[in-house]
Amino acid sequence: MRKFLLLLPILFSCALIVFAFYPEKESPPIKVGILHSLTGTMAISEKPVMQATLLAIEEINAQGGLLGRQIKPVIIDGQSDGDTFAKQAEYLITQENVRVIFGCWTSASRKRVKPIVEKYQHLLFYPVQYEGLETSPNIIYMGATPNQQIIPAVSWSIQEFGPRIYLIGSDYVFPRVANWLINKQAPLLQSAIIGEHYISLGTTDMTQVIADLEHLKPDVVINSINGDSNIAFFSALQKAGITANDIPVMSLSIGEAELSKILETTNIQGHYAAWNYFQSIDTPENKTFIQTYQSRYAKNLPVSDPMEAAWNGVHLWAQAAVSAQTDDTATVRQTIRHQSFTAPEGIISVDSRSQHTWKTARIGQIQEDGQFHILWSSAQPIRPMPYPPLVSKQEANNYLNQLYLGWNKHWSWQPPQDKPVVQAQP
Amino acid sequence: MNKLFDKLPFPTAKLSIFSVLMLLITGIIIIFSLISGWYTLNSLKQVAVEEKMAALQNLADNKMSTLNTYIDNHLEHVEVLSQMQTTQLAAEAITHAFHTQNKNSNIYKYVNAHYGRFFEHYLSSWGYYDLILIDTQGTIVYSVKHESDFATNLVHGPYKDTGLGFVFKQAKDFLQTSNSTFSYYPPSNEPGAFVATPIIVDGVLFGVIALQFDTQAFYDEINDIAGIGQTGEIVTGQRNHHEILVTVPLRHDAKAAFHRSFPLNSAYTLPIEQAASGHTGSGIVTDWRGQEVIAVWKYIPALQWGMVVKIDTQEAFASLHQVQHNYLGWIGFAFFIIYIITYIFTRRLTLPLRQLTQVTTDFANDPNLLVSNTNFPAPNTCTEEVNTLSQAFMDMINRVQASQHKLKDNVVSLSNQNIALDYQVTEQTARMQAVIENATDGIITISETGVIQSLNPAACTIFAYDEKELLGKPIQQLFTAETLDFQLPQQNTETEGTRKSGETFPLEISFTDMYVLTQKLLLVTLRDITQEKHEREQLEHTQRLESLGVLAGGIAHDFNNILTAILGNAAIAKMRTDALSPISPMLDNIEKSSERAAELCKQMLDYSGKGKFIIKHISLTEMIEEMIVLLEVSIQKNIVMRLDLAQQLPYIEADVSQIQQIIMNLIINASEAIDKHSGTITVYTGVVNVSDDYIKTTYIHDDIQPGRYVTLEVSDTGCGMSKETKKRLFDPFFTTKFTGRGLGMSAILGIVRGHKGAIKVYSEEGKGSSFKILFPYATSEKPADTTDTKPMLQHQHGKVLVIDDEENVREIAGIMLEQAGYTVLTASGGIEGVATFKAQQKDIIAVLLDMTMPDMDGSTVFRELKIIQPDVTVILSSGYNEQDATNRFAGKGLAGFLQKPYTPDALYKKLSDALK
Known part of the structure; x- marks a missing residue:
C-alpha cells in the first residue's frame, strides 16, 4: 500500500505527460476529397488530373504533412455524370467530413457541385479553364477565365494572321460562351467572324467545316472543339490539304494530353493553342514538377494545364491552411483569398475578389514532338475576370440561361431522341 | 550525488544532511523554477509571436484588401468613367479635335475647355493625379495635367514602355480594364501607376481612357501603419532583374521608394525578396536593416509587388520583457519564502538527527x-x-x-x-623446566638433521660439555658409533658416548619423534649407565659367589657328615686299637687326613658364610700384635712389613680364628704378589667414617650402612692385579698360583660377609694392591672370658635318642655314645624320631637331632618334642655352622649345638654340658 502511494505521483506525472503529448502524436489525418470521373467518357481526361492532385498531397505528406498531420485523400468517382458529382460531393462533405474538395472538369459537373458546396459553405478547387460568367465564394477557380485565355488568343490571332475569323466548336456551353465572347471582341479589333460552326460532341463528320473553310478561306480558325472530334477535324484538314500555313488553327481545348492522341494519326504541326501552362515552360519549378510527376506515375506522360492547375490548387490550399493554422474550411476560405504561389507556370495568386487566379496567358505552337513552342506570353499575370468587360453580368446570365433552356435544361446540346446525357469538356 | 558534492569546492569535505537537503530542495526549486519559467516564457513568447504574427497577418490582409480595393476602385472608376456618355462624347470629340487641330486649333481648345472641366472635376473629386485619353492609334489626345506625354504615341512613342503604355495595350488589344504597377513615369517625374479601359461605343472601340494614380495618396494609403507599433514598417518591392526595388517610402527610410534596392541572390533571402517572388509567409527574420523582426509577407498580384509587414522583435517582446522581469521578481520572492520554509522544515526534520548525531558522538567518545x-x-x-x-x-x-x-x-x-x-x-x-633440568637423564632435542636444539643440564653433565658448546652442533659428535641412526625411534638402546675429554662410556639412549607446533623434532633421552653397569656386574658377581657359596656349603655339609663317620670310626678304632699296633699310625693318618678334609670343609663353609662362628669382642690391633711373629715368619725375607696400627681401636664382634685367617691370607697373598722383589707390606688398622658413595665402591655392601667402621688395610708394593684378575678376585677356585686351591680370597669374602663388613680393593698393575676391610663396631659389651676346659670322658648312662637321616652318622653317633655308656636309640627321620621319643620319653635324657632331614626338618621335630615334653634336652647337630643353625631355634630352649663332623670328645663335652 505504501509503495503504491509512493508510485502514485509517478503514475500521475506519467499520465500528465501522456495526456499532454498524446493528441499531437496521434492527431488524425486531414481528410480531403478528390472528386473526378474515374469511369465514363471523362475518365481519360480526369484521371491524370486526379493523379496530379494526389501527387501534390503525397508531396505535402512526405514533407511531414500539413500542420503536423497527414493528409488523407478520399477519392470518389464522379462517373462522368453531373448527378453523381452532386451526390458524391454531398457525400464527401457530410459523410466523409472532408475539409476541401479537389475536383470536377466539365462545367456541367461544376455547375452541379456548386450549389452543394455553397449549401454546406464548403470549398471546391476547380482546376480547369472555363467559360467564366460565374463566381462562387465556395469555389476557387484555378483555371483560366476567358480574359486569360480566349481573349488574348483571339487578339493575338488577329494580330498575327488577320481579321477574318472562323469559329468552330463543340455544341455545349464552353464553346458557345467562348464564341459568343469572341463575337463581341472581334469587331472591336477591326476583325470579323466570317463563319461559325458547331458540331455535336463526338461528331466525326467534318465535310461542312472543310467546305466552309475551303470556301471562306479565313485568316484563322478559332477551334473550341472538345474531345475526339478534334482528331476528325485535323484529319479532315490534312485530307483536304489545308496546312497551318494555309489556315492556322488556334485551339482552345487541345492540351499536351489531347495532342499526343491526335498526333498518333494526324500531323497537326504548326497549329496553335492557347493555355496558361505548357509542359515546355522553362522554369525550375516546372522542371521539378514534371520530373516528380513522371517519376511518380510513368515516364514521358504528358503534363497539361488542368493537371498543373490541380496540383497548384492543393498547394495553395495547404498554404492557406498553414496561414490559417487550421484545416477548418471556413477559416481556410478566408486565408485562401490572399495566397500567392510560385507555380510551374510562374507566380499565381488568388484574386481576393473573384476567387479566380491571376494567371499568365500563353500561346504555343504545336511541335513535332507533341510539345508546344511558346510564342507569346502576357507581360504579367492577368487579372482574372469571370465577367469580361465586353459583356455585362446581366447580359451574360441571360445568355447562359438561354443556352440552358435551349438545351432542354442541360449544359450541352441534346440529341432530339433524348438519349442519356453525354458529358463533355467545358 | 556524493561524488558530485565531493567534486564541488565546498569548504567542508562532507556536508551535513541539513546542507544536502537545503541544497537539494533549493536546487530543485531553482532548477524547476528556471525551467518552468524558461518554458513559460518561451510559451509566452511563442504565443506573443503567434499573436503578433496573427495581428501582422491581419494587418497585411487588411492592407492587401485596402490596396486591392484601392486598385479595384480605380478599375471600377475608370470603367464607370469609360461608360459615361460624357466621356464617350468627350473622347470622340477630343480625338477628332486632336486630329484636326492642325487645321483648326481652336476646335481642340474648345473641346478641351468644354470637357476639361468635367475631367478636372472628376480628378479632384476622386483623387487622381491625371486623366488621359488615348486614341486607338496610341496617341495621347488628352491629358488633364498636360505633361510632356501629351501628344506622344504609346505604340511607338517615348513612353510606350511605361505603365501607361502597358495599360493602353491591355485595353486596346485585349479590351481589358487593367492597372499598371508603379514605376517611374518621366513626364510626371515621379513614380506613376495607371488604370485604363477601352472606350467602346456601340461596339466600336473609340480609344482608351486612363487614370494616373495619385502616388502620394497611394503612399499615404499604404503607409498608414496604425496599429503596427513604434517600429512597425510596411515594405513593398518588386522584382527588377537582379534586384528588389523598394516601391514605397519606408518608415526607416523616407526616400526609399524607387531609390533603395536589395540585390537578389544575396546570402540571406530577405522577406521582401520572398514576397516579390510570389511566396507568402511569416516568421522571425532579419530585415533589410539587419534588425530582427516579426514579419508577414505577401504577394500583391495587382502590382506584382511583394509586401512585408513587420515589427521589431524588441518592441514585440517588450511586454514579454516586462513579464520576464515580473517573473524573476516573483521567482526571487517565492524563492525567498520557499527557502525560509525549507529552512524551517529541514531544520525541524534534521534537528533530531543532529541531536542523535551529537548523542552518538558523545556516546562514541x-x-x-x-x-x-x-x-x-x-x-x-x-x-x-x-x-x-x-x-x-x-x-x-x-x-x-x-x-x-x-x-x-x-x-x-x-x-x-x-x-x-x-x-x-x-x-x-x-615444573617442566625443573623436571627437565633436574632430570638425571640427559634430554636433548635435535632437528631432523641431527642438529642439537636444546639440552638439559643432565645431558651437559653426562657429556661434560657446556650447554653453549653443544647447541647447534650435530649430535653425532657425542657418540662413538659412527652411524647412529637417530631417524628411527629407538627405546633404551645401549650405545657408547664420548665425553668432552674423549672418555667413552656406556649410555642408554632413546629417540622419540615429537612435534613442536608443526616442526618435527627428535627427543633424545639418555642415561649414563656406567655406574649401573658396574653395579649390575657386581651384583651378578655377588650372586655367582652366593650360588657358589651355597654349593660349597652343601658339599661341605655332606663332606662333614661323611667325615663325622670317618673321623668317628677312626677315633673309635684308635681307641679300641693298641697304640703300638701297626694299624695305629694308619688310623692316625686317617684321623689327620680326615681333619685336613674337615679343615677344607671348614674353609668352604667359611666362604659360604656358614662356617662355625664363635663371636667374641676382639681388637684388631691387639690381634695383629699377637700374630706378628707368626706373620713375619710367613712372609719372605726380602719383604719389609710395616705396621700402622691404631691403639684403642674399638672392639669388633668377630670370630677370632676367621679374622686370623683373613689376616694370614692377606699377608700371604701380599707376600706372594711381591714375590722375589723387595717390597713393603703395610698393615693398617684404624677407624674410618664411610659415606654411602664410598660403600658403593666396596664389595658386599648390601647391608652396610654409612657410618664409622673399624678398618683393616693390607697393602703391598707388589705386581698388582690386572683388570681381569680383579674382576674374578673373589671367585672360588680362581687362582693365579700354581698350587693354590683358589679358596683363600673367597673365604675372606665369606668371612667378611659373615661379619657384616665390607671389603674394598685398590690395585694398580705393576704398582701394588691394597685390601681394605671394614668391620662394624661391636654392639654389646665385651663379656667376661670363659675358660674352655677340655671335657673328660666319663662313663655316663641314660638313653640318648639320635635322630639323623644319615645312617653312617646314626651309627657312629650310636657307637660314640655307647662308648661313653649311654644307651642309644636311633631314628632314621623326624617322624620316626618323634614317635620313638613319645614312646620312651621318660627314659630319654637327651636327643641328638640332625638339622636337615627329608621327611621332617630339625626345627619341626624340635617343636614336636617340646610339645611332648617341654623340658626336653635337644642338641642340634649340623654340617652348617652353629650361628646359622641356632638362629632358627633362638629362645626355644635348645640345649646345644654340635658342629659336624664332631669328634667323640666334642660329643661327650656337648652332651655333658647339656645335661648339667
Whole structure:
C-alpha cells in the first residue's frame, strides 16, 4: 500500500505527460476529397488530373504533412455524370467530413457541385479553364477565365494572321460562351467572324467545316472543339490539304494530353493553342514538377494545364491552411483569398475578389514532338475576370440561361431522341 | 550525488544532511523554477509571436484588401468613367479635335475647355493625379495635367514602355480594364501607376481612357501603419532583374521608394525578396536593416509587388520583457519564502538527527559508553523514520551498554582466569623446566638433521660439555658409533658416548619423534649407565659367589657328615686299637687326613658364610700384635712389613680364628704378589667414617650402612692385579698360583660377609694392591672370658635318642655314645624320631637331632618334642655352622649345638654340658 502511494505521483506525472503529448502524436489525418470521373467518357481526361492532385498531397505528406498531420485523400468517382458529382460531393462533405474538395472538369459537373458546396459553405478547387460568367465564394477557380485565355488568343490571332475569323466548336456551353465572347471582341479589333460552326460532341463528320473553310478561306480558325472530334477535324484538314500555313488553327481545348492522341494519326504541326501552362515552360519549378510527376506515375506522360492547375490548387490550399493554422474550411476560405504561389507556370495568386487566379496567358505552337513552342506570353499575370468587360453580368446570365433552356435544361446540346446525357469538356 | 558534492569546492569535505537537503530542495526549486519559467516564457513568447504574427497577418490582409480595393476602385472608376456618355462624347470629340487641330486649333481648345472641366472635376473629386485619353492609334489626345506625354504615341512613342503604355495595350488589344504597377513615369517625374479601359461605343472601340494614380495618396494609403507599433514598417518591392526595388517610402527610410534596392541572390533571402517572388509567409527574420523582426509577407498580384509587414522583435517582446522581469521578481520572492520554509522544515526534520548525531558522538567518545536518556530529548519531528531511528538508537545504546557491562564482567572474569592460567602455566612450565633440568637423564632435542636444539643440564653433565658448546652442533659428535641412526625411534638402546675429554662410556639412549607446533623434532633421552653397569656386574658377581657359596656349603655339609663317620670310626678304632699296633699310625693318618678334609670343609663353609662362628669382642690391633711373629715368619725375607696400627681401636664382634685367617691370607697373598722383589707390606688398622658413595665402591655392601667402621688395610708394593684378575678376585677356585686351591680370597669374602663388613680393593698393575676391610663396631659389651676346659670322658648312662637321616652318622653317633655308656636309640627321620621319643620319653635324657632331614626338618621335630615334653634336652647337630643353625631355634630352649663332623670328645663335652 505504501509503495503504491509512493508510485502514485509517478503514475500521475506519467499520465500528465501522456495526456499532454498524446493528441499531437496521434492527431488524425486531414481528410480531403478528390472528386473526378474515374469511369465514363471523362475518365481519360480526369484521371491524370486526379493523379496530379494526389501527387501534390503525397508531396505535402512526405514533407511531414500539413500542420503536423497527414493528409488523407478520399477519392470518389464522379462517373462522368453531373448527378453523381452532386451526390458524391454531398457525400464527401457530410459523410466523409472532408475539409476541401479537389475536383470536377466539365462545367456541367461544376455547375452541379456548386450549389452543394455553397449549401454546406464548403470549398471546391476547380482546376480547369472555363467559360467564366460565374463566381462562387465556395469555389476557387484555378483555371483560366476567358480574359486569360480566349481573349488574348483571339487578339493575338488577329494580330498575327488577320481579321477574318472562323469559329468552330463543340455544341455545349464552353464553346458557345467562348464564341459568343469572341463575337463581341472581334469587331472591336477591326476583325470579323466570317463563319461559325458547331458540331455535336463526338461528331466525326467534318465535310461542312472543310467546305466552309475551303470556301471562306479565313485568316484563322478559332477551334473550341472538345474531345475526339478534334482528331476528325485535323484529319479532315490534312485530307483536304489545308496546312497551318494555309489556315492556322488556334485551339482552345487541345492540351499536351489531347495532342499526343491526335498526333498518333494526324500531323497537326504548326497549329496553335492557347493555355496558361505548357509542359515546355522553362522554369525550375516546372522542371521539378514534371520530373516528380513522371517519376511518380510513368515516364514521358504528358503534363497539361488542368493537371498543373490541380496540383497548384492543393498547394495553395495547404498554404492557406498553414496561414490559417487550421484545416477548418471556413477559416481556410478566408486565408485562401490572399495566397500567392510560385507555380510551374510562374507566380499565381488568388484574386481576393473573384476567387479566380491571376494567371499568365500563353500561346504555343504545336511541335513535332507533341510539345508546344511558346510564342507569346502576357507581360504579367492577368487579372482574372469571370465577367469580361465586353459583356455585362446581366447580359451574360441571360445568355447562359438561354443556352440552358435551349438545351432542354442541360449544359450541352441534346440529341432530339433524348438519349442519356453525354458529358463533355467545358 | 556524493561524488558530485565531493567534486564541488565546498569548504567542508562532507556536508551535513541539513546542507544536502537545503541544497537539494533549493536546487530543485531553482532548477524547476528556471525551467518552468524558461518554458513559460518561451510559451509566452511563442504565443506573443503567434499573436503578433496573427495581428501582422491581419494587418497585411487588411492592407492587401485596402490596396486591392484601392486598385479595384480605380478599375471600377475608370470603367464607370469609360461608360459615361460624357466621356464617350468627350473622347470622340477630343480625338477628332486632336486630329484636326492642325487645321483648326481652336476646335481642340474648345473641346478641351468644354470637357476639361468635367475631367478636372472628376480628378479632384476622386483623387487622381491625371486623366488621359488615348486614341486607338496610341496617341495621347488628352491629358488633364498636360505633361510632356501629351501628344506622344504609346505604340511607338517615348513612353510606350511605361505603365501607361502597358495599360493602353491591355485595353486596346485585349479590351481589358487593367492597372499598371508603379514605376517611374518621366513626364510626371515621379513614380506613376495607371488604370485604363477601352472606350467602346456601340461596339466600336473609340480609344482608351486612363487614370494616373495619385502616388502620394497611394503612399499615404499604404503607409498608414496604425496599429503596427513604434517600429512597425510596411515594405513593398518588386522584382527588377537582379534586384528588389523598394516601391514605397519606408518608415526607416523616407526616400526609399524607387531609390533603395536589395540585390537578389544575396546570402540571406530577405522577406521582401520572398514576397516579390510570389511566396507568402511569416516568421522571425532579419530585415533589410539587419534588425530582427516579426514579419508577414505577401504577394500583391495587382502590382506584382511583394509586401512585408513587420515589427521589431524588441518592441514585440517588450511586454514579454516586462513579464520576464515580473517573473524573476516573483521567482526571487517565492524563492525567498520557499527557502525560509525549507529552512524551517529541514531544520525541524534534521534537528533530531543532529541531536542523535551529537548523542552518538558523545556516546562514541565516552570511554565508558555511557549516555543517559536525559541528554537526548524525545524526538519531536513529523517524520516517522526519525522517531523510529531515535527510539531504535536509544534501544541500541541500552543494549550496547548492557552487553558492555556483560563484556566487562566477562573481561574481569577472563582476566582472573587468565591470571590463574598464567600462574598454572608458569608453574607448569617451571615444573617442566625443573623436571627437565633436574632430570638425571640427559634430554636433548635435535632437528631432523641431527642438529642439537636444546639440552638439559643432565645431558651437559653426562657429556661434560657446556650447554653453549653443544647447541647447534650435530649430535653425532657425542657418540662413538659412527652411524647412529637417530631417524628411527629407538627405546633404551645401549650405545657408547664420548665425553668432552674423549672418555667413552656406556649410555642408554632413546629417540622419540615429537612435534613442536608443526616442526618435527627428535627427543633424545639418555642415561649414563656406567655406574649401573658396574653395579649390575657386581651384583651378578655377588650372586655367582652366593650360588657358589651355597654349593660349597652343601658339599661341605655332606663332606662333614661323611667325615663325622670317618673321623668317628677312626677315633673309635684308635681307641679300641693298641697304640703300638701297626694299624695305629694308619688310623692316625686317617684321623689327620680326615681333619685336613674337615679343615677344607671348614674353609668352604667359611666362604659360604656358614662356617662355625664363635663371636667374641676382639681388637684388631691387639690381634695383629699377637700374630706378628707368626706373620713375619710367613712372609719372605726380602719383604719389609710395616705396621700402622691404631691403639684403642674399638672392639669388633668377630670370630677370632676367621679374622686370623683373613689376616694370614692377606699377608700371604701380599707376600706372594711381591714375590722375589723387595717390597713393603703395610698393615693398617684404624677407624674410618664411610659415606654411602664410598660403600658403593666396596664389595658386599648390601647391608652396610654409612657410618664409622673399624678398618683393616693390607697393602703391598707388589705386581698388582690386572683388570681381569680383579674382576674374578673373589671367585672360588680362581687362582693365579700354581698350587693354590683358589679358596683363600673367597673365604675372606665369606668371612667378611659373615661379619657384616665390607671389603674394598685398590690395585694398580705393576704398582701394588691394597685390601681394605671394614668391620662394624661391636654392639654389646665385651663379656667376661670363659675358660674352655677340655671335657673328660666319663662313663655316663641314660638313653640318648639320635635322630639323623644319615645312617653312617646314626651309627657312629650310636657307637660314640655307647662308648661313653649311654644307651642309644636311633631314628632314621623326624617322624620316626618323634614317635620313638613319645614312646620312651621318660627314659630319654637327651636327643641328638640332625638339622636337615627329608621327611621332617630339625626345627619341626624340635617343636614336636617340646610339645611332648617341654623340658626336653635337644642338641642340634649340623654340617652348617652353629650361628646359622641356632638362629632358627633362638629362645626355644635348645640345649646345644654340635658342629659336624664332631669328634667323640666334642660329643661327650656337648652332651655333658647339656645335661648339667
